[in-house]
Each structure stands twice: as structure tokens, then as C-alpha cells.
Amino acid sequence: xxxxxxxxxxxxxxxxxxxxxxxxxxxxxxxxxxxxxxxxxxxxxxxxxxxxxxxxxxxxxxxxxxxxxxxxxxxxxxxxxxxxxxxxxxxxxxxxxxxxxxxxxxxxxxxxxxxxxxxxxxxxxxxxxxxxxxxxxxxxxxxxxxxxxxxxxxxxx
Numbered sequence: 001x002x003x004x005x006x007x008x009x010x011x012x013x014x015x016x017x018x019x020x021x022x023x024x025x026x027x028x029x030x031x032x033x034x035x036x037x038x039x040x041x042x043x044x045x046x047x048x049x050x051x052x053x054x055x056x057x058x059x060x061x062x063x064x065x066x067x068x069x070x071x072x073x074x075x076x077x078x079x080x081x082x083x084x085x086x087x088x089x090x091x092x093x094x095x096x097x098x099x100x101x102x103x104x105x106x107x108x109x110x111x112x113x114x115x116x117x118x119x120x121x122x123x124x125x126x127x128x129x130x131x132x133x134x135x136x137x138x139x140x141x142x143x144x145x146x147x148x149x150x151x152x153x154x155x156x157x
Contacts, residue, residue, distance in 0.1 A: 001150075004143050008060035011136045015057035022050040042122035049124060053132035060139040063094065066152065088148045095144030102137040105130055 026047060029040040040046075062068060070090075075083050109130025117126045 001146060004060075004139065004146060005064060007139055008064045008143065011057045011059075011139065012061035015054040018050050018054050018057065022047050022054075042119065042124065045119040045121055045124060049119070049126075049129045052129055056133040056136045058136075059098075060136050060143055063091075063140050063143045063147070068094070084151060088151055091144045091152075092148035095141050095148055098137055098141035098144060102134055102141055105134050105137055109134060 025040060025043060029043040033039040070087075072083075075086060078086075109127050112125070112130055113127035118124055119126065
């Protein structure tokens with residue numbers, strides 16, 4: 001699990017750096033628009049692309065930290081064994097969903113590359129966004145499937 005944890009941390013750091021760069025670009029664009037009448041052309045396209053990539057990059061760390069929403073209303077009085085089984089089943093379902101997303105995102109990226117599609121204003125190549133999303137989606141799937149197989153570490157309360 002250590003290599004997966006290290007990769008998840010790296011993804012989260014990259015996502016943070018990406019969002020910081022996007023925030024700075026947005027600030028420069030807004031200041032330029034309001035003070036000197038010039039803006040960064042296509043800034044909103046780049047923000048959208050970066051946000052999609054950042055969301056995917058944060059997902060492995062979120063899964064590793066069990067940061068997804070857990071509705072425990074129905075299991076509040078269940079045994080620890082039942083709760084562990086349901087958590088593992090949920091991790092299995094999430095792992096399968098992430099594997100499906102990885103596959104479909106890969107195909108979408110290949111299609112975007114072959115068609116040469118880009119954003120409307122600046123023509124930013126869309127395949128780059130897909131390339132940024134596929135590894136963290138695959139990592140999230142691997143982490144979730146590992147958690148489904150091995151379970152979750154016990155948290156002392």
C-alpha cells in the first residue's frame with residue numbers, strides 16, 4: 001500500500017499546484033481586465049480544463065483517506081464486522097466504477113487526439129486534459145480495489 005500512498009500524495013500535491021497556478025492566472029486576468037483593459041484570452045477555458053484535471057488528481061488521496069461520503073444512518077447499530085463488510089463492498093463498487101471511468105476516459109482521450117479537437121477560443125488540445133485524468137483515475141481504482149481486498153486499517157476512537 002505504501003507505493004499507492006506515495007502516488008496518491010504526489011497526485012494531491014500536483015492538484016494543489018495546478019489549482020494555485022489557475023488561481024494566480026485568474027487573478028492576473030481579472031487585475032488586467034479591470035486596471036488596463038487587457039485579459040488573458042481563454043482563461044475560463046484553461047480554468048475548466050485545470051479544474052477537471054485537479055478533481056481527478058485529488059481522487060486517489062480522497063479514497064486513501066476514506067474521504068468519500070459515508071451514510072451510516074442504517075448501520076449505526078450494526079456490528080463492526082458488518083460495517084467492515086459493507087465498507088469493503090463499497091470500495092469494490094467504487095474501484096470498479098473508477099476502472100470503468102479510466103477505460104472510458106482513455107478512449108475519450110484517444111478520440112480527442114485523433115480528431116485534433118481543442119477548446120473554442122485558444123484551441124487548447126482536449127487530449128491533454130484526458131491524459132492528465134487517466135493516471136489518477138486508475139490509481140483511485142487500484143487503491144479502492146486494494147481496500148476492498150485487504151480491508152481498512154482500524155481507527156482507534
